[in-house]
Amino acid sequence: MAKPLTKTQLVSALADKMESDKKSATAALDALTAVITDEVSKGGAVTLPGVGKIYCRERPSRMVRNPATGEQIKKDADKVVKMTIAKALKDSVND
Template identity: 80%
Template sequence: MANKPMTKTQLVAALAEKMDADKKTAGAALDAVVEIITSEVSEGGAVTLPGVGKIYCRERPERMVRNPATGEQFQKEADKQVKVTIAKALKDSVNA
């Protein structure tokens, strides 16, 4: 079974170690990257993280859906969905 996912605190600590910086600087850098990605994707753009993948927003049209509890069908409005396409380099490193 896999280990628990890395928390933000653990990610900031690892980033600080890689950057040879303190945790406050690493935390600010991580927050800035997340803010940039959120802003770009919410405006309809896409962000490619080399070696990781591409994060983008996809629009879904109106469609008929079914409530599994009652079996009732109804029209669901068009909406947007955030998608992530994983880079081949990351897939290859996991499967190696």
């Protein structure tokens, strides 16, 4: 498995694709991240065409087990961020 791109590598690749400088690419990436964070934290969802959908899902309270002691503990309801991958991306990986 290949190593994931670092932010610096991603900014560099984005700048190349945009035919722009790294400062503009960094600003675009930071703005995209801020928009996604704001929308998902409010309970909404963001669809990135060709990539997938990022959304927040609520998990109900449940009983969990402490692996060290085996003790059953009640875990309160919480929220978790999920991502559904777009079919186009899945298909491109399997070609």
